[in-house]
Amino acid sequence: MTQTNAPACPGEPHTHPHDHGHDHGHSHAHDHAHHxxxxxxxxxxxxxxxxxxxxxxxxxxxxxxxxxxxxxxxxxxxxxxxxxxxxxxxxxxxxxxxxxxxxxxxxxxxxxxxxxxxxxxxxxxxxxxxxxxxxxxxxxxxxxxxxxxxxxxxxxxxxxxxxxxxxxxxxxxxxxxxxxxxxxxxxxxxxxxxxxxxxxxxxxxxxxxxxxxxxxxxxxxxxxxxxxxxxxxxxxxxxxxLEGTPEGLEPERIIADLVANVPGVAAVSHVHAWALTESRPLVTLEVTPAPGASPESVRRAVKERLAHAFGASHATVEVIADVSSPAA
Structure with missing residues (x-):
């Protein structure tokens, strides 16, 4: 069952959770505009x-x-x-x-x-x-x-x-x-x-x-x-x-990186990476959050990691609830 399905739009500001709960969407929007x-x-x-x-x-x-x-x-x-x-x-x-x-x-x-x-x-x-x-x-x-x-x-x-x-x-x-x-x-x-x-x-x-x-x-x-x-x-x-996978955005590498570096990510699947231009990579994937993790916080954190670690500022992240876990 899908908890959150919020695809990223080309102009969408990128936000991420902070230890104090502050939303940094404005700074990411500013960075995107500057870029x-x-x-x-x-x-x-x-x-x-x-x-x-x-x-x-x-x-x-x-x-x-x-x-x-x-x-x-x-x-x-x-x-x-x-x-x-x-x-x-x-x-x-x-x-x-x-x-x-x-x-x-x-x-x-x-x-x-x-x-x-x-x-x-x-x-x-x-x-x-x-x-x-x-x-x-x-x-x-x-x-x-x-x-x-x-x-x-x-x-x-x-x-x-x-x-x-x-x-x-x-x-x-x-x-x-x-x-x-x-x-x-x-x-x-x-x-x-x-x-x-x-x-x-x-x-x-x-x-x-x-x-x-x-x-x-x-x-x-x-x-x-x-x-x-x-x-x-x-x-x-x-x-x-031909929608080939950009160098450095191989699905196996993305999966291993997200599981290892994003808290609350239990599994990553259905990863697709391609490029609109030579400098504009695009990524879509599904994420299964760990039990007790906030789906929206996981989604934001995954998008943040993709942008900073892989340069993929345009990503569609779908959060899938683990059917074996109790409903949130």
Missing amino acids: QHHADMTSADARRRVVLAALLTGGFMVAEVIGGILSGSLALLADAAHMLTDTGSLVLAWFGYRLAARPADPARSYGFGRMKVLAAFTNGVLLVLLAGWIIWEAAARLMAPAPIAGGLMLGIAALGLVVNIIAFAILHGGAHKNDLNLRGALWHVAGDMLGSVAAILAAVLILWQGWTLADPLLSVLVALLALYGGVRIMRASGHIL
């Missing part, structure tokens, strides 16, 4: 950085396409293609931030928070597709080498490296290990920066030794780096989209 304000400011900063990086990469992409065609360099064309996907991915990242900032509504009780994760997954797919295209073109160039204007290639690649370093610095200054959206954009620009380095090395080898095969070979190296980054972003964002 949300910090998250909003961080998101706004990330949006500004993404826009600046998109303007840089998109503006230089045209020059690199022209240079790649005139010089006959696959490395430059590959870098230009990478810049094209960079610009698209940065715009997509910005769009994800914009939608994620929208408030919840009756049709979407958690708002558009997952748009950032979806944007990150799409960027990962684009990186993988880009890597496949570069490798395909490189294979064709290896079988049929073409003449390359090394001087023009070197000048454009060097200028491209400067642009990419600036864009990388802009994004890296606001990067957070838990922001998959910004990480996806950062991987794009990092791959593009390495592409410019590869194009410079290829141009030097062509001018120095006349070895035109350096162009497609170094392009493959860039493609493999892009493939690595794309797969990593796809795996991390795909895990969230």
